[in-house]
Amino acid sequence: MVNTAALTGINGLREIRRSPASHLAAALETGSVPGTVVLKEGPFQTMAGVRVDPASEAGSRIASVTGGLPARCGQVAGAEQVSVLWLGPSEFLVVAPEEDHDTLGGDLLGSLTAALGDGPGQVVDLSANRTMFELTGPRARAVLEKGCALDLHPRSFTPGTALATEVGNIPVVLLKTGEESFRLFPRASFADFLGRWLLDAMREFASPEVP
Amino acid sequence: MLLISCPNCGSRDETEFHYGGQAHVPYPENPNDLNDREWAEFLFYRDNTKGAFAERWLHSTGCRQWFNMLRDTVTYDIQAVYPMGAPRPATSTTAPEGATK
Ligand SMILES: [Zn+2]
Numbered sequence: 001m002v003n004t005a006a007l008t009g010i011n012g013l014r015e016i017r018r019s020p021a022s023h024l025a026a027a028l029e030t031g032s033v034p035g036t037v038v039l040k041e042g043p044f045q046t047m048a049g050v051r052v053d054p055a056s057e058a059g060s061r062i063a064s065v066t067g068g069l070p071a072r073c074g075q076v077a078g079a080e081q082v083s084v085l086w087l088g089p090s091e092f093l094v095v096a097p098e099e100d101h102d103t104l105g106g107d108l109l110g111s112l113t114a115a116l117g118d119g120p121g122q123v124v125d126l127s128a129n130r131t132m133f134e135l136t137g138p139r140a141r142a143v144l145e146k147g148c149a150l151d152l153h154p155r156s157f158t159p160g161t162a163l164a165t166e167v168g169n170i171p172v173v174l175l176k177t178g179e180e181s182f183r184l185f186p187r188a189s190f191a192d193f194l195g196r197w198l199l200d201a202m203r204e205f206a207s208p209e210v211p
Numbered sequence: 212m213l214l215i216s217c218p219n220c221g222s223r224d225e226t227e228f229h230y231g232g233q234a235h236v237p238y239p240e241n242p243n244d245l246n247d248r249e250w251a252e253f254l255f256y257r258d259n260t261k262g263a264f265a266e267r268w269l270h271s272t273g274c275r276q277w278f279n280m281l282r283d284t285v286t287y288d289i290q291a292v293y294p295m296g297a298p299r300p301a302t303s304t305t306a307p308e309g310a311t312k
Contacts, residue, residue, distance in 0.1 A: 073220045073274065088274040089219060149224045163220075164273050166227060171272045 019044060020131040020191035024199075031199040033206050037139040039198050041191075042132035042183065046101040046108055048094040049124040050084075050116075058119025065115045066094055074161045076175065082108075085162040085173055093126070093173065093185075101127060130173075131191045135198065136181040143201045144174070144182060154179065168197035216292050219274040231267030233257045234279045235299060260284055265299045 021028075021041045032038040052059045054069045063069045067079025070086035077084040082100070085093040100106035112123045135143065141152050147168035151157060162175040170193060173185040186194045213225035239245055239253055258264070264284050269277050281291040281302060291300045 088276055091275065165223070166272055169226075 017044075020188040021133070021195045024192065024195045027199060028195065031202055031206075033137070033139075033202065035137065036205045037135065037137035037143055037202050039133060039135050039195075039202060041195070042134045044098040045127065045132055046096045046098055046106065047126045047130060048096075048109055048112055049126045049129075050092045050094055050112060050121070051090055052092075052116060052119065052121035053090050056119060056121075058116050058121055061115040061117065061119070062112060062121075062123075065111050066092075074163055076160050076162050083162075083175070085175065087164055087173070090121075095185075098127075101125075128188065130185040130187055133184040133186070133191075133195065133198065134181065135184065136178075138180055139202075139205050140180055140182055143198060143205075146201045147197065148174070150174075168194055168201075170194045170197070213287060213289070215268065215280070215289065217270045217273055217276075218278050218292055218294065219276055220270060223270065223273060227270060227272035229269045229271045231269055231277065234265040234267045263290060263302045267295070 019041055025041065028039050028041065032040070050062060050066075052062050054060075054063065054071070059069065063077075066077065066082055066084045068077035068084065069092060070077045070084055073086055075086050078094075082094060082096045085095065087093050094108070094112065096106075096108050098104065100108040102109050109123065109125050116123050144167060145152055148165060150163060150165050157163075157176055159176050159178050162173055164171070164173050166172070167174060167184060167186075170186050170190045172190075172194070175183040175185070177183055184194065184198075214222050215225055215228055216222050217228075236253070236257070239249075242250070245253065261284055263281055265279060265281050267277060268280050269275070277295050279293050279295060279297065279299075280289060281293075281300060282289050290302055293300060
């Protein structure tokens with residue numbers, strides 16, 4: 001799916017790594033309606049699950065690495081390329097570009113682990129846990145609304161908000177990155193189902209609108 | 212579909228939650244002192260209340276936190292949501308059986 005040949009990591013395994021929805025790449029391209037709604041699988045990300053009490057000393061050390069921790073449901077913290085999504089009062093998902101992974105020359109996991117130190121909590125490499133779909137276009141919200149019970153109207157769901165919820169009965173973290181762009185983070189094993197579900201929900205927008 | 216107010220996340224669909232059974236069932240102080248009958252009653256015997264019932268819920272698809280809820284088992288009216296460990300709030304409107312007929 002994504003050409004990551006430029007990145008060479010440990011054990012020569014980089015070349016055979018396949019993203020969970022790579023087999024759908026052609027279908028996603030065919031099913032997309034440019035200018036209306038476009039679906040593609042995003043590039044690999046480095047993801048770290050962090051559990052720490054944000055009010056503790058370890059919490060503030062972690063916050064200084066990530067560029068802050070979100071304080072409540074929906075908030076996204078972080079700096080530059082790193083996003084920290086709120087999963088629970090003391091549970092966060094750090095999402096960063098693939099190159100930030102320690103095996104690729106980055107230091108995200110190492111610096112998070114060092115920041116936690118011997119404080120209570122955990123830092124776990126979850127890079128392979130979830131994949132990322134990017135859904136964009138003026139009808140992206142209409143597609144999501146077919147299978148998501150949350151209020152996705154821009155008055156309550158604003159860019160820079162992330163919510164853990166269900167889309168098409170699949171648990172996902174739904175991140176709104178722009179007025180008409182969303183990122184969905186399903187677990188890898190749900191990528192096939194959710195990709196096909198989204199394609200099905202997009203199908204009607206390929207036909208001319210019935211007046 | 213119930214709309215449940217998670218203390219952390221706000222109103223969410225019932226399908227995002229898991230039911231955790233009756234709340235306020237204390238673990239026995241000295242489990243070794245219990246005879247088989249008392250132990251079985253602790254493990255398996257629960258109230259089957261008609262009316263306001265205190266129960267535990269887990270927001271499994273959201274914040275993954277437990278909380279307590281006071282729900283009317285007849286009308287499904289959610290009367291209170293309160294943290295784990297907090298005492299059951301007093302209720303003014305318990306509908307005893309036969310109250311509205
Ligand atoms: Zn919640």
